[in-house]
Amino acid sequence: MSDIEDRVIAIIAEQAVLEPSDVTLDSTLEELGIDSLGLVESIFAIEEAFDINVPFNANDPTESDFDISNVRSIVAGVRRLVKEQS
Amino acid sequence: MKRVVITGAGTINALGADVPATLEAMREGRCGIGELEFRDVERLSIRIGGQVKGYEPEASFNRQQLSLYDRFTQFTLIAAREAIEQSGLEFSGDLAARAGVVLGNSGGGMTTLDDNYRSVYEDGKNRVHPFVVPKLMNNAAASHVSMEFNLKGPSFTVSTACASSNHAMAQAFQMVHGGMTPVMIAGGSESMLCFGGVKAWEGLRVMSKDACRPFSANRNGMVQGEGAGVFVFEEYEHARARGAEILAEVIGYAMTSDASDIVMPSKQGAARAIAGAMQDARVNPDDVGYINAHGTGTAANDKTESAAVADVFGAHADKLLMSSTKSMHGHLIGGTGAVELLACIMAVRDGIVAPTIGYEEPDPECALDVVPNEAREARVEVALSNAFAFGGLNAVLALRRFA
Numbered sequence: 177m178s179d180i181e182d183r184v185i186a187i188i189a190e191q192a193v194l195e196p197s198d199v200t201l202d203s204t205l206e207e208l209g210i211d212s213l214g215l216v217e218s219i220f221a222i223e224e225a226f227d228i229n230v231p232f233n234a235n236d237p238t239e240s241d242f243d244i245s246n247v248r249s250i251v252a253g254v255r256r257l258v259k260e261q262s
Numbered sequence: 263m264k265r266v267v268i269t270g271a272g273t274i275n276a277l278g279a280d281v282p283a284t285l286e287a288m289r290e291g292r293c294g295i296g297e298l299e300f301r302d303v304e305r306l307s308i309r310i311g312g313q314v315k316g317y318e319p320e321a322s323f324n325r326q327q328l329s330l331y332d333r334f335t336q337f338t339l340i341a342a343r344e345a346i347e348q349s350g351l352e353f354s355g356d357l358a359a360r361a362g363v364v365l366g367n368s369g370g371g372m373t374t375l376d377d378n379y380r381s382v383y384e385d386g387k388n389r390v391h392p393f394v395v396p397k398l399m400n401n402a403a404a405s406h407v408s409m410e411f412n413l414k415g416p417s418f419t420v421s422t423a424c425a426s427s428n429h430a431m432a433q434a435f436q437m438v439h440g441g442m443t444p445v446m447i448a449g450g451s452e453s454m455l456c457f458g459g460v461k462a463w464e465g466l467r468v469m470s471k472d473a474c475r476p477f478s479a480n481r482n483g484m485v486q487g488e489g490a491g492v493f494v495f496e497e498y499e500h501a502r503a504r505g506a507e508i509l510a511e512v513i514g515y516a517m518t519s520d521a522s523d524i525v526m527p528s529k530q531g532a533a534r535a536i537a538g539a540m541q542d543a544r545v546n547p548d549d550v551g552y553i554n555a556h557g558t559g560t561a562a563n564d565k566t567e568s569a570a571v572a573d574v575f576g577a578h579a580d581k582l583l584m585s586s587t588k589s590m591h592g593h594l595i596g597g598t599g600a601v602e603l604l605a606c607i608m609a610v611r612d613g614i615v616a617p618t619i620g621y622e623e624p625d626p627e628c629a630l631d632v633v634p635n636e637a638r639e640a641r642v643e644v645a646l647s648n649a650f651a652f653g654g655l656n657a658v659l660a661l662r663r664f665a
Contacts, residue, residue: 213525216467229307234467235483235561 312592487592491600514543557586
């Protein structure tokens with residue numbers, strides 16, 4: 177399961193132009209300097225990496241059925257979607 | 263400077279196959295958005311759009327024409343025929359030499375591109391139809407209008423995403439206004455409701471899966487449309503001398519660039535365009551009775567646009583009416599300003615303001631009178647039409663009631 181965590185962190189780190197070691201589970205995308213376009217790109221990269229569909233509408237990020245409040249919630253969301261997939 | 267009036271209007275879009283049908287639908291607040299119908303639609307997560315249904319190309323074009331006309335060109339010609347027929351103009355001699363056509367368009371022949379990519383990439387074919395390039399090029403529609411009506415003056419296509427038509431009409435207005443030509447054909451079209459066209463938009467995560475609800479607190483994105491709007495812009499004395507019916511007067515415009523972000527709108531850029539159009543038209547804020555909003559139904563546009571209007575108009579913002587007809591015909595991207603100009607003409611000429619349908623919950627960040635759900639009667643002296651494009655390129659037009 178930590179594999180998912182590492183891969184999600186690697187994707188987010190790449191988007192933020194940071195080292196994975198600089199990204200913690202408590203980091204928010206805002207703290208990492210990821211804007212709305214960066215968010216949409218990160219979600220695309222996550223979908224491609226895990227072959228999942230992330231329910232996300234940029235018009236209302238907070239009400240989508242996918243919590244993006246920090247890295248931990250994103251990892252949890254990806255875990256759930258990967259599990260539902262299998 | 264010359265006065266510029268509109269002496270012809272034509273359209274085809276999800277609300278109707280001509281201007282009377284479209285205006286009737288706008289008056290009734292009818293929704294033209296429905297289930298998309300085209301190949302591979304089941305592979306999309308966004309499956310609604312303002313698609314032109316029941317359209318039979320063979321009724322308007324012969325076989326040879328159809329092999330050369332992409333859907334966006336067909337829509338453009340249908341709208342141009344209606345507009346030019348209404349104007350009563352025939353182009354020959356000096357008038358033909360000076361009159362031209364400027365049209366807005368963003369995606370070009372997207373269905374032609376889609377069909378032929380599918381053929382070479384998916385079906386593995388190594389041969390394509392010889393007319394792929396002349397069908398898909400963005401200027402194809404302008405060129406075919408020029409050919410069909412013998413327009414030999416300045417003719418070209420303007421591509422500024424969602425503001426294309428407004429930029430095109432502003433350019434045509436400027437040419438007539440400045441005395442370069444007595445007549446210009448102007449407007450725009452779009453047809454990207456095909457698998458690749460919608461799939462590309464889907465990627466940006468700004469599309470709604472269920473409805474376009476501009477300014478409503480529960481709005482969740484834009485919905486694409488397709489079609490065309492075309493107008494005859496004519497120098498006033500030229501129109502008067504031949505006794506032409508005048509639909510409205512075009513009195514000014516402004517264009518601005520946000521110079522800030524490729525997709526996020528800017529309040530300052532929008533406000534400068536709105537204020538600039540009024541300045542160019544020499545009208546005061548309290549002369550403006552109606553604004554056809556850009557009103558895409560995205561979270562970002564609607565609150566930014568509302569704030570820009572509030573800034574520019576001050577206390578008068580609470581008195582003017584502003585609606586987004588995209589709630590009915592969808593967002594025609596490069597053609598949208600042209601179809602929306604019809605709502606402005608209806609407001610100043612008929613005194614009927616088209617509604618913003620699908621409006622369910624007030625949003626404190628969009629606290630203007632958006633004419634929710636039902637058209638309204640109002641005497642409108644001056645109307646503005648807003649267009650704020652991806653890329654931060656804005657164009658606003660001003661129309662006045664012709665009395």
